[in-house]
Amino acid sequence: MRLLAALIALLITFPAWADCPLDLGRGTGIVIFSSHYLIAFRPEPLRIEVGEPFSLLFNVCTKNDKPAELVAIDAQMPEHKHGMNYRPTIVSLGDGRYRVDGMVFHMPGTWELAIDVRAGEESERLSHELVVK
Amino acid sequence: MALAASAVAQTPLQWSEDEVRAIARHGPWPPTAPRDPSNRVAGSANAIVLGEHLFNEPRLSADGAMSCATCHVAGRDWGDGRAKAVGRAELDRRTPSLWNVGLAHWFGWDGAGDSLWSQSIRPILDPREMAGDAGRVAGLLREDKALACGYERAFGHKPGGDDEKLLVDAAKALAAFQATLISPRTPFDAFRDAVVAGDREAMARYPLAAQRGLKIFIDAKCSACHFGPRLTNGEFGDVGIPFFTRPGEVDSGRLDGLGKLANSTFNLLGKYNDDASGASALRTRHVQRLHSNFGEFRVPSLRQSGSGPFMHNGHLATLEDVVKHYSEVNPERLHSDAIPLVRPLALSADQSADLVAFLRTLSADVPSRPAPPLLCP
Numbered sequence: 001m002r003l004l005a006a007l008i009a010l011l012i013t014f015p016a017w018a019d020c021p022l023d024l025g026r027g028t029g030i031v032i033f034s035s036h037y038l039i040a041f042r043p044e045p046l047r048i049e050v051g052e053p054f055s056l057l058f059n060v061c062t063k064n065d066k067p068a069e070l071v072a073i074d075a076q077m078p079e080h081k082h083g084m085n086y087r088p089t090i091v092s093l094g095d096g097r098y099r100v101d102g103m104v105f106h107m108p109g110t111w112e113l114a115i116d117v118r119a120g121e122e123s124e125r126l127s128h129e130l131v132v133k
Numbered sequence: 134m135a136l137a138a139s140a141v142a143q144t145p146l147q148w149s150e151d152e153v154r155a156i157a158r159h160g161p162w163p164p165t166a167p168r169d170p171s172n173r174v175a176g177s178a179n180a181i182v183l184g185e186h187l188f189n190e191p192r193l194s195a196d197g198a199m200s201c202a203t204c205h206v207a208g209r210d211w212g213d214g215r216a217k218a219v220g221r222a223e224l225d226r227r228t229p230s231l232w233n234v235g236l237a238h239w240f241g242w243d244g245a246g247d248s249l250w251s252q253s254i255r256p257i258l259d260p261r262e263m264a265g266d267a268g269r270v271a272g273l274l275r276e277d278k279a280l281a282c283g284y285e286r287a288f289g290h291k292p293g294g295d296d297e298k299l300l301v302d303a304a305k306a307l308a309a310f311q312a313t314l315i316s317p318r319t320p321f322d323a324f325r326d327a328v329v330a331g332d333r334e335a336m337a338r339y340p341l342a343a344q345r346g347l348k349i350f351i352d353a354k355c356s357a358c359h360f361g362p363r364l365t366n367g368e369f370g371d372v373g374i375p376f377f378t379r380p381g382e383v384d385s386g387r388l389d390g391l392g393k394l395a396n397s398t399f400n401l402l403g404k405y406n407d408d409a410s411g412a413s414a415l416r417t418r419h420v421q422r423l424h425s426n427f428g429e430f431r432v433p434s435l436r437q438s439g440s441g442p443f444m445h446n447g448h449l450a451t452l453e454d455v456v457k458h459y460s461e462v463n464p465e466r467l468h469s470d471a472i473p474l475v476r477p478l479a480l481s482a483d484q485s486a487d488l489v490a491f492l493r494t495l496s497a498d499v500p501s502r503p504a505p506p507l508l509c510p
Contacts, residue, residue: 051366053415079472085368086419102419106368107357108158133154 020061067096184310194263216447235312243390346491
């Protein structure tokens with residue numbers, strides 16, 4: 001999770017977004033983006049332990065500063081082509097904020113998150129790799 | 134080389150940073166045991182005593198002849214040394230060891246149980262095992278003077294009139310007892326602590342063969358599944374053990390286990406979960422049934438795993454056989470379209486012996502168990 005620390009800086013450099021604030025509560029998180037979307041998220045607890053359930057807190061925004069929708073989330077180990085043994089649930093907290101519960105990375109190694117987001121008609125899948133040891 | 138090694142005081146092998154991290158993850162031991170929030174008498178001394186008496190109590194069974202201890206024998210690492218358990222009939226699976234069972238989150242080879250107490254109900258009711266019923270258990274708790282007194286001490290009131298609730302309470306006392314079965318520290322633990330502390334002198338006390346075996350264990354990624362202090366991630370896998378029980382019949386393992394879990398009145402989503410927060414039911418709520426669960430069995434802990442047989446159906450007799458299996462496993466049996474987690478390792482005879490030597494250091498001698506204290510002296 002050293003990555004997290006490195007990305008705090010990135011987060012702070014974004015201006016305070018009026019309609020879609022990328023604020024995850026503790027000023028920490030991972031930011032990923034495409035040409036249409038900007039997503040900030042952080043695990044809770046902050047350190048993901050192999051085999052232990054965790055949650056993800058999300059802010060999903062469009063590049064035009066509007067809240068977007070988190071449609072689905074999944075994760076798999078690209079090396080072994082298997083996914084999670086658990087199906088996470090998404091709870092909307094309003095204004096592009098979401099809480100995802102029931103994630104479990106049951107093996108050490110690289111996990112790839114697949115994050116499906118949507119604004120209006122346009123949906124897109126963003127991905128991000130996390131390494132758990 | 135061999136001569137030199139035995140002639141001088143042995144020096145430990147060199148370990149990379151990644152290897153040190155991997156070794157550290159298999160400890161510390163013993164771990165701090167969490168208290169099961171779904172069981173209101175978990176950790177209670179009185180419930181533990183009651184649980185041990187019930188564990189040894191043959192009157193829980195229909196014919197008064199079989200107790201938990203018939204199959205889970207203290208002197209046999211809480212197993213029975215058989216390939217397949219024998220109840221009123223031969224079962225399809227091996228009796229697992231109960232060491233460290235309080236640290237698990239899925240129970241049974243197929244994970245059909247989501248709590249230690251619900252798993253403890255199964256053998257009481259199963260017609261092929263103790264063939265008991267709630268009425269029998271409840272009657273015993275109400276009518277046997279010593280057990281009734283033990284119940285009152287553990288639960289704070291006399292046994293009530295609801296048979297099913299008393300069956301669940303008996304199982305919760307059984308669980309409180311089983312959660313105390315923490316396996317002893319082993320030669321591996323002394324080595325692991327020495328590695329973490331950077332104490333080369335203490336490291337050198339761990340046999341070189343075991344050190345070489347540990348390197349193979351790490352290199353071969355055994356710890357992808359045999360992860361953490363118990364050497365299991367608590368989940369499920371298919372390592373190519375045949376799952377035919379008899380011609381034409383299969384044990385589908387995890388796939389069937391998830392069906393049983395969903396249908397059980399005793400699962401953590403039901404009314405007998407004592408955890409008002411609901412947090413203990415998180416895995417049960419989120420677990421998903423996948424096609425790939427067919428033929429998967431729970432990854433066993435490798436601590437104090439006894440002298441065999443091994444695997445869910447006792448298919449392999451000795452640790453040497455287990456290592457031979459991982460060395461020669463047929464990759465076609467393991468349908469995988471990526472980097473397989475299990476693949477034939479093609480180990481030499483020396484490497485195989487080293488891996489076995491390592492696996493043996495995950496066990497230690499256990500002092501014989503004293504008789505439990507009296508229920509109500």
